[in-house]
Amino acid sequence: MDLGEQIRNKAKELIEIETVDCVIGYERATDGVGARPLFAYKPEEVDRLIFDQTCTHNLAKYLLNRKDKATAIVVKPCDSRAINLLLNESQIQRDKLFIIGVACPGITKTGLNNTSEELQAACQICQQHTPVIYDFLVGEPPASEPDIAEAYADVAAMEGQSAEERRAFWEEQFSRCIRCYACRQVCPGCYCTECFVERLDPLWVGIRIAPEENEVWNTIRAFHLAGRCIACNECERVCPVNIPLSLLNRKLEEEVRELFNFQAGMDAETPAPFATYKKEEVFPEIG
Amino acid sequence: MAIEYQPKIVGFLCNWCSYAGADVAGTSRICYPPNIRIIRVPCSGRIDPLLVVKSFQQGADGVLIAGCHPGDCHYTEGNYYARRRLALLRPFLEYIGIEKERFRVEWVSASEGKKWAQVVSSFTDELYKLGPREMTLAKGTG
Numbered sequence: 043m044d045l046g047e048q049i050r051n052k053a054k055e056l057i058e059i060e061t062v063d064c065v066i067g068y069e070r071a072t073d074g075v076g077a078r079p080l081f082a083y084k085p086e087e088v089d090r091l092i093f094d095q096t097c098t099h100n101l102a103k104y105l106l107n108r109k110d111k112a113t114a115i116v117v118k119p120c121d122s123r124a125i126n127l128l129l130n131e132s133q134i135q136r137d138k139l140f141i142i143g144v145a146c147p148g149i150t151k152t153g154l155n156n157t158s159e160e161l162q163a164a165c166q167i168c169q170q171h172t173p174v175i176y177d178f179l180v181g182e183p184p185a186s187e188p189d190i191a192e193a194y195a196d197v198a199a200m201e202g203q204s205a206e207e208r209r210a211f212w213e214e215q216f217s218r219c220i221r222c223y224a225c226r227q228v229c230p231g232c233y234c235t236e237c238f239v240e241r242l243d244p245l246w247v248g249i250r251i252a253p254e255e256n257e258v259w260n261t262i263r264a265f266h267l268a269g270r271c272i273a274c275n276e277c278e279r280v281c282p283v284n285i286p287l288s289l290l291n292r293k294l295e296e297e298v299r300e301l302f303n304f305q306a307g308m309d310a311e312t313p314a315p316f317a318t319y320k321k322e323e324v325f326p327e328i329g
Numbered sequence: 330m331a332i333e334y335q336p337k338i339v340g341f342l343c344n345w346c347s348y349a350g351a352d353v354a355g356t357s358r359i360c361y362p363p364n365i366r367i368i369r370v371p372c373s374g375r376i377d378p379l380l381v382v383k384s385f386q387q388g389a390d391g392v393l394i395a396g397c398h399p400g401d402c403h404y405t406e407g408n409y410y411a412r413r414r415l416a417l418l419r420p421f422l423e424y425i426g427i428e429k430e431r432f433r434v435e436w437v438s439a440s441e442g443k444k445w446a447q448v449v450s451s452f453t454d455e456l457y458k459l460g461p462r463e464m465t466l467a468k469g470t471g
């Protein structure tokens with residue numbers, strides 16, 4: 043039985059016995075190649091659910107719109123970490139959720155009108171092939187996980203450059219940002235009703251077109267996800283000007299792992315690094 | 330005519346210890362470089378990394394955060410939280426090309442006027458050595 047069929051069977055059962063009133067999953071996009079999100083409320087809508095290596099979207103974001111409604115959701119391992127993040131931060135309720143987890147073989151670069159067998163960058167270095175939280179699991183995880191050192195090879199290369207080179211690199215990257223905020227809108231961790239970037243008083247990020255204004259946005263966006271980013275890489279995927287946002291996110295991820303021995307979204311209980319402290323800890327870099 | 334480089338430092342000092350410590354330095358007439366602009370905050374726990382990034386964006390050559398020694402925070406735990414955020418911020422700034430020597434976090438008590446003066450002096454010296462912080466791309470206006 044293929045993954046899509048297992049998901050459809052489960053989803054139909056959940057809708058029919060009214061465990062949930064909506065199943066959030068994927069359906070084939072109108073280009074006939076890619077996938078797009080599907081909100082299935084009726085048994086016949088459930089028939090459109092699919093799952094394959096084109097199902098890239100992190101659907102956990104949509105749970106923020108359905109906080110007190112019984113919902114079933116299809117999640118990949120990275121998306122399942124987003125659910126833990128949102129549970130940990132008291133944004134959603136576990137008893138309203140039915141989680142259909144998919145052991146994930148990795149998602150390809152297939153996008154709008156474009157078929158590709160190649161895995162997305164984040165999937166090539168992914169360490170987590172089984173969802174960390176689920177009620178029902180489909181699929182088989184691949185046999186081996188990539189080496190953790192590989193996951194940060196590009197971060198290490200960046201660290202190896204001089205401050206001047208890094209400065210020039212990031213300025214060039216940030217200068218291309220058109221501040222569409224797609225990276226924020228797609229991120230499951232970005233759910234504030236008011237974002238610092240839209241504050242007018244004080245105006246933290248000036249509206250004029252200037253690389254140094256973008257810099258404030260791009261660096262603080264990443265920092266607000268420090269210890270919270272669950273590495274779905276949706277932000278980088280949706281960026282229309284291809285800014286390597288994961289190169290920022292994974293630097294923070296690596297530091298958080300080293301400084302606080304913490305990885306976001308692995309469970310729903312461990313307090314986030316900035317929500318706690320230890321009196322006896324020492325940080326050689328400061329003080 | 331070239332204007333001689335004078336490092337600009339933005340200092341965020343907690344009201345209860347470090348600001349009082351800087352006051353002691355003043356009333357005891359201890360000399361230290363005038364390169365620092367002091368902003369008084371209620372507690373080092375108030376320091377949002379945004380304030381630091383914004384200071385650099387507005388042209389600071391260095392940013393200094395000073396608060397009560399761990400264990401002495403007026404609000405008991407503000408500096409314990411601050412310390413975690415700032416310990417992560419420093420390597421992150423370094424990563425995006427703001428040398429970590431430009432960002433300092435120091436614990437200065439209300440009686441440590443001398444330490445305060447030393448901190449500002451050594452930070453200013455270091456910033457002289459590093460030179461001005463410049464953007465390589467053309468600046469926007471305004």
Ligand code: SF4
Nearest residue numbers: 219220222223225281
């Ligand atoms: S998606 Fe890219 S261009 Fe849009 S705001 Fe984010 S970084 Fe800037």
Ligand code: SF4
Nearest residue numbers: 229271272274275277
């Ligand atoms: S910052 Fe990017 S990779 Fe991290 S959780 Fe948000 S969208 Fe996903």
Ligand code: FES
Nearest residue numbers: 343372396397402
């Ligand atoms: S009051 Fe000084 S650090 Fe909290």
